[in-house]
Amino acid sequence: MSDLFLAYESLIAFVFINGLLALSVYATLSCGQLSLANAGFMAIGAYTGALITLRAPAVPFLAVLAASALLPAVVAVPLGLPVLRLRGVFLAIATVGFGEVVRLFFVNWDYTNGALGLVAIPQRTHLWTLVVVLALSLYLFGRLRGSRTGYALEAIREDETAARTMGIHTTAHKLSMLVLGAALAGLAGSLEAHHTFIVSPAGFGFGRVVDMLVQAVVGGTAAFYGPVVGAAFLTVLPELLRELGARLGLAPGPFRLFLNGAILLVVILYLPNGLVSLPARLRRRAREAA
Amino acid sequence: MTLSLAGVSRAFGGVRAVDDATFTVGDAEVHGLIGPNGAGKTTLLNLISGLLQPTSGRIELDGERIDRLPPHRVARKGVARTYQNIRLFAGLSAVDNVVVGEHQRRRAAFWRRLCLFPSARREEQAAREAAEALLARVGMRERAALPASSFSYGEQRRVEIARALASQPTLLLLDEPTAGMNPNEAAAVARLVREVAREGRTVLLIEHNVRLVMELCHHVTVLNFGKVIARGTPAGIAQDPAVIAAYLGEGP
Numbered sequence: 001m002s003d004l005f006l007a008y009e010s011l012i013a014f015v016f017i018n019g020l021l022a023l024s025v026y027a028t029l030s031c032g033q034l035s036l037a038n039a040g041f042m043a044i045g046a047y048t049g050a051l052i053t054l055r056a057p058a059v060p061f062l063a064v065l066a067a068s069a070l071l072p073a074v075v076a077v078p079l080g081l082p083v084l085r086l087r088g089v090f091l092a093i094a095t096v097g098f099g100e101v102v103r104l105f106f107v108n109w110d111y112t113n114g115a116l117g118l119v120a121i122p123q124r125t126h127l128w129t130l131v132v133v134l135a136l137s138l139y140l141f142g143r144l145r146g147s148r149t150g151y152a153l154e155a156i157r158e159d160e161t162a163a164r165t166m167g168i169h170t171t172a173h174k175l176s177m178l179v180l181g182a183a184l185a186g187l188a189g190s191l192e193a194h195h196t197f198i199v200s201p202a203g204f205g206f207g208r209v210v211d212m213l214v215q216a217v218v219g220g221t222a223a224f225y226g227p228v229v230g231a232a233f234l235t236v237l238p239e240l241l242r243e244l245g246a247r248l249g250l251a252p253g254p255f256r257l258f259l260n261g262a263i264l265l266v267v268i269l270y271l272p273n274g275l276v277s278l279p280a281r282l283r284r285r286a287r288e289a290a
Numbered sequence: 291m292t293l294s295l296a297g298v299s300r301a302f303g304g305v306r307a308v309d310d311a312t313f314t315v316g317d318a319e320v321h322g323l324i325g326p327n328g329a330g331k332t333t334l335l336n337l338i339s340g341l342l343q344p345t346s347g348r349i350e351l352d353g354e355r356i357d358r359l360p361p362h363r364v365a366r367k368g369v370a371r372t373y374q375n376i377r378l379f380a381g382l383s384a385v386d387n388v389v390v391g392e393h394q395r396r397r398a399a400f401w402r403r404l405c406l407f408p409s410a411r412r413e414e415q416a417a418r419e420a421a422e423a424l425l426a427r428v429g430m431r432e433r434a435a436l437p438a439s440s441f442s443y444g445e446q447r448r449v450e451i452a453r454a455l456a457s458q459p460t461l462l463l464l465d466e467p468t469a470g471m472n473p474n475e476a477a478a479v480a481r482l483v484r485e486v487a488r489e490g491r492t493v494l495l496i497e498h499n500v501r502l503v504m505e506l507c508h509h510v511t512v513l514n515f516g517k518v519i520a521r522g523t524p525a526g527i528a529q530d531p532a533v534i535a536a537y538l539g540e541g542p
Binding site: 140143144146147148149151152154155157158159161162163164165166167168169170 | 339340341360361362364365366369370371373377378379380381382386389390391393394396397400403404410414417453457
């Protein structure tokens with residue numbers, strides 16, 4: 001049992017890290033905003049954490065994590081104020097642009113070794129750290145649901161104009177969720193950096209935020225835990241099917257992308273509310289059959 | 291709550307959708323806003339609720355200027371509204387729609403909920419009960435848990451009125467509240483509007499059902515091509531040659 005655990009410890013860690021990242025995308029999705037800035041926020045958090053740990057090893061890990069969440073959250077405010085005026089695809093495009101700017105900034109910043117990135121970061125992320133952080137984040141979203149703020153977010157997602165004339169400050173709510181998502185993405189980035197020993201700009205490209213989004217959508221965004229379920233599913237499945245991929249003559253990387261794409265397609269076509277809607281759907285089907 | 295408009299205009303490009311509108315709606319009055327299609331009635335409601343800013347003129351609530359405020363600030367002054375094309379939150383249940391309507395009179399304090407304080411739970415319970423009571427008032431209590439998208443046109447309008455009342459507004463703006471309703475439903479809405487006015491709330495409503503306007507409204511303002519062409523009591527309006535011309539066309 002413990003052998004098995006050791007063999008898969010890294011995979012389990014990535015289930016939690018990806019779960020946190022999918023939640024960070026869900027934060028803005030929950031009020032109807034498709035923001036794709038989170039790979040950028042993640043990069044800011046990862047570099048912040050890695051730099052503090054490398055340059056000032058005495059700083060406690062909790063403080064490092066707090067800084068890794070805070071800095072992207074602070075950056076999210078001046079980004080959000082102009083771009084949250086945009087709707088739908090325009091917001092998505094503007095935030096993708098932000099993500100690329102952040103990535104290119106780190107590619108060209110000599111202080112962090114440019115495209116090579118930072119290496120030999122001490123491992124400070126433990127599995128229990130990840131469990132605690134994800135559990136606290138899920139608790140936060142769970143309590144948000146059904147609160148006055150939670151209702152306001154749902155109202156904004158459903159009909160922003162109607163929400164505004166009911167006294168809901170839509171900009172403040174949307175900005176808060178962007179900031180929350182940025183903090184979570186930064187936290188996840190820092191946790192990942194202290195788990196994998198390295199940080200490099202290549203890890204924060206457009207593909208990374210697409211992964212987060214696909215995981216959130218596959219899991220389902222109608223429930224706050226859906227994104228975490230989706231992240232777990234899409235992180236574990238390629239590993240389970242690695243053998244199959246090898247037999248098909250596909251390398252693990254391309255095979256994972258192929259699997260992601262195929263699963264996303266199936267879910268969108270046959271299970272538009274994501275994996276978490278599957279139990280209710282099966283129950284209904286059973287009732288109809290009876 | 292007294293609403294007054296002074297020289298309010300709104301232009302879209304070269305079109306003056308509302309042109310120099312001046313009128314006053316008295317406290318606890320039911321005021322009708324009528325006029326042919328395209329007269330600028332809904333634009334006027336959008337101007338009052340802050341969704342549009344007037345090109346010129348002033349809109350005041352009890353002497354306080356509101357025409358430069360964003361919609362959520364106008365709502366906090368006590369203005370609530372319904373929409374001609376119904377803007378319920380389709381994915382939410384009827385009762386959740388009304389709970390959202392209570393937004394600005396509820397006390398937030400998310401941290402109390404985060405820390406599982408019992409006071410937060412009690413507050414939520416009270417919000418839900420108030421929402422259910424409002425749904426009972428519009429005859430939708432039994433269907434409170436059903437999604438808004440499952441309702442008929444008339445039912446949706448009733449839920450929307452309940453949602454607007456949830457903020458306990460001092461000025462209620464209704465945009466064709468009885469459109470798509472059968473005569474029984476329309477009569478029920480008329481009763482409700484009268485009750486609401488008796489509670490001391492001011493009501494400004496756009497309505498095409500002439501009989502309803504005659505019965506319900508204390509005063510009527512008539513718009514045509516964005517201009518106020520007549521103001522007065524329903525009986526007076528019905529005799530006004532300009533109004534008759536606007537509705538029936540000029541005689542040969």
